[in-house]
Amino acid sequence: VTPNVTAASQFVDPRHAETMTVAEMATSVRQILSGDVPALSRYPDDLPHVCVERVYRVFGAPARAVFHDALLLLLQRIEPLELTQDSDWIDELLLLISATLPESAAKERAISLLMHLYSLTDRTSLLAMRALASLIALRYRAPPDYWKSIYNVPNERLAQIVIRGLALWSLDEVFAWLSEIYWADESLAALRATMPLFLQDFGPEALQPRLEFLLKRIAAEQRRKLTTLCEAIGLVMSSKELTTTTTKLPRRVRVTRERAESLRLQLDSWTATGDPSQTRQLLVEAQSVLDSSACVAALEREATRALTESDYPKEYIKHLVSVTFWYVDEYGSLLGADTSLRLASLALANENAVLAPQERMRRIVDSVEEAANYDDEERR
């Protein structure tokens, strides 16, 4: 009997596992994960890591500590060549790490080893995705931009990883990202796979407004599919939100540098002289392809011009004001309070400038009364 197999036999008996060293435990676990030594289960389609985890669950604290170190040892010793040639046991190891290390003292060390492993993998391989998934299982809060940066091709599993990585920060991060990316069936499938967990963790009240936010930013075909998904999970989107979205979105294509550049030029030269619906369309696309700052800069520039140029036509001011209020209403949650307030103040200032004196006075009285009522309510 070789010592290795003896160790593996001992491992399946927790009483023996209590006396094993880190190296012995690592050898045993590796043999079971790679199928060299059989694990036992009434369910022959059980996965080796599930069988090992079951044994681990009955370990005492000392054996668990040895087990954690054994997993780190195995992770550390993975050779780059193994990543391409003999990767199934590594896949099982990563699943085992995800199941057993989240609450352990070995978690931080595991995270840095997983990051290193990910750097060695082919980024499109299943193993790379499993390494990222293990980071999420260990609740590694990489910056949101990190998760966004790994999504370089439309891929359902990758999209799930980004969604889960961003969800470690907030739901807003998830839905802001979903509204920014090229929206394809992969994105929908990833969201669908995650929805039961979101419903369980955040509840329908938190999901509904964010889904409505997203529905307004995706193409018609995908919007229809997402609406069906919402209905399937029992979320009824408000009919107002769905029917009043008249902005016709352009067909989404992969974001290219040329397209971004073209949109930036359009925003730079934009004036409030055209059709408001075209302006909204431009802002929707720019918001998804570029970022908020480009849209905000264009609106602020034009608002300042309207306030300072005495010959700025009144009908253009009305256009500017309506578009600015629409924009703040649509994207306020992404802009933040300061930017939203700044844009709204500029729009109000421009609106006041074009109001007749009686109308302006009526609004001032209304706002004073509203403030007084608010104060009364606060005092009560």
Add this chain to the structure above:
Amino acid sequence: MTEPSLFHLVLSAGLEPRSARIRGALFQVTLASPVGDRMYHNLLLEPHRSASDWNELITKLSEISGDIIETLKVVRDFCGGNPAPKRIGTGPQAKISSTVFGRVIPFESFCAILLKEGYHVEMAQARATVRAMLRRALDRFPEDWKRYPLGMYLMWSTFRPNEPDPFPETTTGGDLLSALGIERTSASGTILAFRYTLPTSIVPRVPTFCDAYAGPVWNPYFRVPPFGAEHGRVRPVGLHERRGAGEVVHEVITASLLAAPLEELP
């Protein structure tokens, strides 16, 4: 007329020079695991392989040093092959009159299959989805859920002849699991019960040695059905059950073939 068993061949006089060595190698396997001896006996008694199959295994076993790991690899390759399944799911067609089949599986094991197969990237996602499945009527299953596999590699299913419910009638959940050969431990968690139909393209078969020992996980309660058996039979756990439930193997099916909502056994 029955097929020869390995037992007959290995012990036959003509093979005697190799016999001791092969038996020595296989005996090592009995030490590799607490149920290695059962595997050894099942191998010797398996009635559904041809003489040429056994000669292939004997030749392979006689070419190795007798190291346990090497021996196990030879047996696994003989059964499963790599990558294509060679002798898995090749037992005789089961002679049964059931239309509804069933299996039980730990909640966590089913979630792990969904994770391994790439339907989810995180156990938390898989668990939440399976919990949602438990609350949902079958006709309201989204298309994604219908594509979920109900097992991996090969499915082991139980049945009751001419009965709509495949699971044995028992008074308690514990007795049911006992009849299905399942030991409850605190580490195994709750158990899911699936009830499903099989399309005509999927044939239920009598389980064989290769079905039980080709993979990285061994079924400790498997016993080789005798030659001519109409189906397999689970080795029950505990003292109360005298007879285990009927058992067959077949290709993995998806949740689209579920005949009843998922059930969680306490």
